[in-house]
Amino acid sequence: MTAHDLAALIRDRAGLEPVRMGLILGSGLGHIAGQVEGTAIPYADLPGFPHAGVSGHNPNLVVGTLEGVRVAAFGGRAHYYESGNPAAMRLPLEVLKALGAESLILTNAAGSLRTDMPTGSVMLLSDHINFSGLNPLIGERTDARFVPMTEAHDPALRAGLRDAAAAEGVHLHEGVYAWYSGPSFETPAEIRAIRTLGADAVGMSTVPEVILARFLGLRVAAVSVLTNMAAGMSAENISHEHTKAMAPLGAAKLEKILRRFLRDGV
Ligand code: HPA
Numbered sequence: 088m089t090a091h092d093l094a095a096l097i098r099d100r101a102g103l104e105p106v107r108m109g110l111i112l113g114s115g116l117g118h119i120a121g122q123v124e125g126t127a128i129p130y131a132d133l134p135g136f137p138h139a140g141v142s143g144h145n146p147n148l149v150v151g152t153l154e155g156v157r158v159a160a161f162g163g164r165a166h167y168y169e170s171g172n173p174a175a176m177r178l179p180l181e182v183l184k185a186l187g188a189e190s191l192i193l194t195n196a197a198g199s200l201r202t203d204m205p206t207g208s209v210m211l212l213s214d215h216i217n218f219s220g221l222n223p224l225i226g227e228r229t230d231a232r233f234v235p236m237t238e239a240h241d242p243a244l245r246a247g248l249r250d251a252a253a254a255e256g257v258h259l260h261e262g263v264y265a266w267y268s269g270p271s272f273e274t275p276a277e278i279r280a281i282r283t284l285g286a287d288a289v290g291m292s293t294v295p296e297v298i299l300a301r302f303l304g305l306r307v308a309a310v311s312v313l314t315n316m317a318a319g320m321s322a323e324n325i326s327h328e329h330t331k332a333m334a335p336l337g338a339a340k341l342e343k344i345l346r347r348f349l350r351d352g353v
């Protein structure tokens with residue numbers, strides 16, 4: 088099925104009103120999709136959608152209203168490390184675009200490289216480093232593949248998220264996210280290396296979706312929930328279990344920011 092066929096199928100089930108914004112909810116954050124008032128469509132009903140086989144995700148697309156804004160919330164994403172395909176989220180993002188969305192907010196769980204950003208804090212991405220060297224547009228044949236990435240993280244969306252955090256009294260850090268392919272976590276030497284290169288947080292997602300979103304003409308911004316100090320930075324154990332256990336600490340902050348951001352007009 089093409090993105091347009093899938094969008095038609097979704098409109099049949101969830102109604103014709105165009106979607107304004109997409110939300111992609113990362114590890115331990117999928118419950119926010121459940122707060123959207125609307126229609127939940129399991130990814131399994133959407134041919135070509137990734138299976139989102141990572142525990143801690145909620146593999147549904149929920150189309151409906153959150154704080155008065157028509158959104159499409161993805162309760163989980165496909166990661167490069169599940170399939171070896173860095174473009175695994177291309178079809179879902181094409182569908183989002185076909186549903187009428189203008190912008191996309193990405194969320195993820197990440198490791199912190201800064202001692203002033205402890206576990207449980209939230210960080211707005213000012214920019215990213217594609218440390219994996221992979222790219223979801225490899226093989227794309229049109230000149231549209233030469234996507235400018237100078238202001239990939241949209242200044243106006245970022246300002247709106249910053250304002251929303253301030254209005255809610257939530258401290259929103261800001262920094263650079265490095266994409267490491269996973270699924271193994273990083274070594275302490277790798278963390279020291281990317282810190283030297285200018286990274287503030289590290290994770291296994293988001294960068295390919297930012298690239299795809301810009302390719303599709305969607306404005307995009309991303310927020311990390313910091314679920315641990317990165318490898319070698321503390322005695323904290325680093326595991327997927329730990330990520331899922333710690334995500335709710337930051338998720339409550341993220342939820343306040345997102346709701347206020349939507350309510351105050353996007
Ligand atoms: N590294 C990579 N991805 C992550 C981490 C980490 O430390 N924590 C949560 N996701």
